[in-house]
Amino acid sequence: MKKTITNKVANLLPVRHVEKEKDLKLIYELMPNLSDEKIMAIYFRFWEQLLIEDVANILGRSWSETNQLLEDSVKELRQGFLMSQMSAQLKAA
Numbered sequence: 001m002k003k004t005i006t007n008k009v010a011n012l013l014p015v016r017h018v019e020k021e022k023d024l025k026l027i028y029e030l031m032p033n034l035s036d037e038k039i040m041a042i043y044f045r046f047w048e049q050l051l052i053e054d055v056a057n058i059l060g061r062s063w064s065e066t067n068q069l070l071e072d073s074v075k076e077l078r079q080g081f082l083m084s085q086m087s088a089q090l091k092a093a
Contacts, residue, residue: 012047023081030080038073045070 031039037059044055056066 026081026084027077030077033080034073034076038069038076041066041069042073042077 031042034042041055041059044050044058045052050058052066052070053063055070056063059066059069061069
């Protein structure tokens with residue numbers, strides 16, 4: 001399921017700037033660390049640009065539960081980005 005969503009999203013993406021490509025590659029590396037439900041929430045909210053209410057209906061959750069799920073998912077991805085940046089800085093030092 002995770003690879004199917006990732007492949008679908010990858011096929012829909014336009015050509016990106018080099019720095020954005022690096023960020024997207026890192027997102028693809030970090031996404032498998034999320035639960036299936038978090039991946040679906042991120043996909044529907046940010047790639048399909050659905051409203052939180054619509055994502056909540058798809059997931060069978062309340063609006064507030066879905067909003068919290070999205071916030072937690074984004075927080076996990078941000079932490080992954082920070083860890084990656086710290087790792088790169090340590091390697092450069």
